Amino acid sequence: MGCMAERLKYKFLEEEKMVDIVVGPDAYKDLPNLLKQAESNREAVNVILSKEETYGDIAPVRLDSNGVSAFVSITRGCDNMCTFCVVPFTRGRERSRDPKSILEEVNQLAEKGYKEITLLGQNVDSYLWYGGGLKKDFETATALQQKTAVGFAQLLQLVAEARPKMRIRFSTSNPQDMSLDVIHTMAKYRNICNYIHLPVQSGSNAILKKMNRQHTREEYFELIDNIRKIIPGCGISQDMIAGFPTETEEDHQDTLNLLKYVKYDYGFMYSYSERPGTHAARKIADDIPEPTKKRRLQEIIALQREHSELRTKANIGKTFCVLIEKSSKKSDEFWSGRTGQNTVAVFPKENYQVGEFVDVKIDAATSATLIGKAIGISQEI
Ligand code: SF4
Known part of the structure; x- marks a missing residue:
């Protein structure tokens, strides 16, 4: 299913015979029909792009979500x-x-x-x-x-x-x-x-x-x-x-x-x-x-x-509101989150929790990460 399947449909279905059904990005509603076709050994393809489909009524299942x-x-x-x-x-x-x-x-x-x-x-x-x-x-x-x-x-x-x-x-x-x-x-x-x-x-x-x-x-x-x-x-x-x-x-x-x-x-x-x-x-x-x-x-x-x-x-010495997302990859004793400007910030966990907005004072930085210390729950949001 999806845009790659749509693009490689002939390869999947005919050259490699890897799959029974190819469903383009917008054709999921046609799945029951396509399954029936495939069951009766007919080629089942729907790769027609919709002009209206926005997936508006679909509540996505967020499998790899951090809940934040x-x-x-x-x-x-x-x-x-x-x-x-x-x-x-x-x-x-x-x-x-x-x-x-x-x-x-x-x-x-x-x-x-x-x-x-x-x-x-x-x-x-x-x-x-x-x-x-x-x-x-x-x-x-x-x-x-x-x-x-x-x-x-x-x-x-x-x-x-x-x-x-x-x-x-x-x-x-x-x-x-x-x-x-x-x-x-x-x-x-x-x-x-x-x-x-x-x-x-x-x-x-x-x-x-x-x-x-x-x-x-x-x-x-x-x-x-x-x-x-x-x-x-x-x-x-x-x-x-x-x-x-x-x-x-x-x-x-x-x-x-x-x-x-x-x-x-x-x-x-x-x-x-x-x-x-x-x-x-x-x-x-x-x-x-x-x-x-x-x-x-x-x-x-x-x-x-x-x-x-x-x-x-340039952010060293400044304080940023950071939303805590997960443990830092480098140390389980540090939280990792992002500033509003989308820069990753890490700081000691203390008693803070995932999902909290905290003010973090920055005292060091690499080219991709700010390193600091939380100074309290943020009032910014
Ligand atoms: S604006 Fe549209 S066509 Fe251009 S790169 Fe972005 S998605 Fe592709």
């Missing part, structure tokens, strides 16, 4: 067509989930004792509910529907006000869709974490264009400046691809310079590799030699590591 933080899906699919990305083909058109069902899920989680939720989608800032959630049909909605539509800033506000004692995060943001409204809403509510994962993928306008990203380097800088101005101290992380087809040394330098400008807290960095079925795989030759890709990636990673260290070390 949970993901809540708010959108499915993506209407952007970044040339390297397989999501638009495997997850379908962008559609948003009814805010009522989102709030119900958040309330259920709060009642079960969860302390933090992450509103999740491929492109959360593009969230839009107008009585229906299919983004591409918004223009044909009635005037009243358009006027009363709920966008991402309003959804954030709804959730923040409904659950003031819960910490709220969201992921992933797309630079061209992140509005000033969202940034102001984050600044207004203490329980919305000051952290944004803001993939950029490249610092070069030429490469951004080849990637079909809908933002320029300059627009990205403007967004970063606004975030820093409206939410001082906001944590920001990135996704970056090194060695995208046609990338020159100059393009790569643009990426390094962008990193130097933003000085992200951390990032997820990869060298380019083709994803079958994407526009880039079909139409753009993967022409950067592997050693060049690897060298550029190493330069990006090294620079990011410097910035991460700079950011964490």
Whole structure:
């Protein structure tokens, strides 16, 4: 089941004959029917991507949950067509989930004792509910529907006000869709974490264009400046691809310079590799030699590591509200949790408990972790 099954359906069913049924990401409701087909020895496949399915009525079973933080899906699919990305083909058109069902899920989680939720989608800032959630049909909605539509800033506000004692995060943001409204809403509510994962993928306008990203380097800088101005101290992380087809040394330098400008807290960095079925795989030759890709990636990673260290070390002496999630991997005598800026913090357990918000004074740091001591239960949330 799922998007990989959908992508590899012929291999699974015909070449390897590994399975009897292939169920695409949105076809779970068809399972009884598919089982019947498989029982009568017929090939059972449903990989049709739905335009409406948001899994809104499904209460997920949270098998590996720590009982403290949970993901809540708010959108499915993506209407952007970044040339390297397989999501638009495997997850379908962008559609948003009814805010009522989102709030119900958040309330259920709060009642079960969860302390933090992450509103999740491929492109959360593009969230839009107008009585229906299919983004591409918004223009044909009635005037009243358009006027009363709920966008991402309003959804954030709804959730923040409904659950003031819960910490709220969201992921992933797309630079061209992140509005000033969202940034102001984050600044207004203490329980919305000051952290944004803001993939950029490249610092070069030429490469951004080849990637079909809908933002320029300059627009990205403007967004970063606004975030820093409206939410001082906001944590920001990135996704970056090194060695995208046609990338020159100059393009790569643009990426390094962008990193130097933003000085992200951390990032997820990869060298380019083709994803079958994407526009880039079909139409753009993967022409950067592997050693060049690897060298550029190493330069990006090294620079990011410097910035991460700079950011964490700047926190020494400060106090942060940390939500305790689990025992530290390195020592059973320390708790591990995250600050609102999404940095991991560890500190002696004393009598504190998982799920508590505590103020932690930081007295040391590595490039990825803050180390400190709890000074009491936090009043921040
Ligand atoms: S990279 Fe993100 S925004 Fe671009 S198509 Fe993929 S999911 Fe959509």
